[in-house]
Amino acid sequence: MKATYDLPCNIAQTLNIIGDRWTLLVVHEILIGNTTFNEIKNNLEGISSNLLSDRLKYLESCGLIATSLYSHHPPRYQYTLTESGRDLEDVFNAIILWGRSHLEKCYKKLIHQKCNHEVNITYYCPHCKENVDDVSVAEVDI
Template sequence: MKSRYNIPCNIAQSLNIIGDRWTLLIVHEILNGQTLFNEIKKALPGIPSNLLSDRLKYLEEEGLISVELYSDHPPRYRYTLTKNGEELEHVFNTLIIWGSNNLQKCYKKLIDPKTGDEVAVAYINKKTGEVVDTVEVIAVQEELQRAGDE
């Protein structure tokens, strides 16, 4: 896959990896336990086999999935998420929450299994573990500048 965005932005660079049509849906199916080619294809009606094959190869190259040969004749593979791939679960959950808040026809919602109540996204301070009420996006160079000023 070619890099489409030459912008110094985490979102743009992430989309260079996962922004192609079907890519996030493929990762989501693997996350949901569809680990074989035919399982993924069946779960995603309309995806051409050659496109699925190309996307799986690309996701492996990018380190989001790992591939294991489980049958020699014919060759068949099992796809699993790497740690980097598993971290996309938070993105999926956030999209589910966004959809439940904004789509006219909602298919899923994210709930607390203990209470059945819907949940929301929260930001946690990595250092203190406390919930943060507001966040600010800063450039990495700006962060390095602030650290140098202290």
């Protein structure tokens, strides 16, 4: 994939990796346990085989997924998320929460498994060992 954004911005640089059509949905399928090409394709109605193949190769080259051969004839692969890919679960959760608040038709919600009530995102400072509500974005010294 070609980098779309040449901006000194974490959001722009992240979108260069995961911002293409279908990419996040492919990662999400692997996250929820659909780990073969056919499982992913069958769950993403409308994606072509060529596009899915391209997305999987790209995600592997970016280090978000790993592949392992599970059948030699014909060659078939299983896809798993790397640590970097698994870290996108927080992004998916944030999108689910945003959708719960802002979409006219919402399909999912995040719940606490113990009590079955909805949850919110909380920011935590490991230095102070406390939850915080006064977060801000700061430049990184390079």
